[in-house]
Amino acid sequence: xxxxxxxxxxxxxxxxxxxxxxxxxxxxxxxxxxxxxxxxxxxxxxxxxxxxxxxxxxxxxxxxxxxxxxxxxxxxxxxxxxxxxxxxxxxxxxxxxxxxxxxxxxxxxxxxxxxxxxxxxxxxxxx
Numbered sequence: 001x002x003x004x005x006x007x008x009x010x011x012x013x014x015x016x017x018x019x020x021x022x023x024x025x026x027x028x029x030x031x032x033x034x035x036x037x038x039x040x041x042x043x044x045x046x047x048x049x050x051x052x053x054x055x056x057x058x059x060x061x062x063x064x065x066x067x068x069x070x071x072x073x074x075x076x077x078x079x080x081x082x083x084x085x086x087x088x089x090x091x092x093x094x095x096x097x098x099x100x101x102x103x104x105x106x107x108x109x110x111x112x113x114x115x116x117x118x119x120x121x122x123x124x125x126x127x
Contacts, residue, residue, distance in 0.1 A: 003030045004124060005050065009042040009068060010057040010086065019055055019086065019116075026117035028124070039063030039071065046077040053124060054083040055107075058094045066094055069101040082123035086111075 006023060008016045016035045023031055034051065036042035040063045042056065054072075058065035065085055072078055085098045085106040095106045105119050 003032060004028050004052050005032045005034070006053040006055065007034045007036065007042060007045055007051045008055050009036045009039060009060070009065065011037050011060040012057075013037070015057065015086075022111065022113045022116040023055075023120065025113035026120060028120070039065060039068030042068055043071055043075070043077065046072065047075075051078060051081060053120065054078060054081055055120075056083065056085055056103075058085055058087045058098065066098050066101065069098050069103050073102045082120075082126075084119060084123065 008019045010016045010019065020031070020033050034045050034049070036045050038060050039056070042054070056065040056068055063071070069083055072083070082104040083102060085095060085103045086109060087095055087106055088109050098106070104123055107115055107119050
């Protein structure tokens, strides 16, 4: 697999590290990770550099994941890049809205590396 540049957007630095570790355990290597603590920061990263994959929490301060996805599309950032939402069980409606806004999949917390592999690898091979 060629190098994968991933943007992980979550207000929890611990969760960002868990997502990164899960990507590595799923066999995505070599992996270059950029992190952002909010949708606002995520947009700044996307304006500055190209990524191959975006994983974003839905519930964040400043700009939530749903608005983040909408802004990516509205600003024509990361065209064709798969976006995977990371969500809690209770945000089913948010997941539906994110998919409508342009996300290509979702992962429910708590998750395993196997679930990350099942959800993310098909998106990378389709890109």
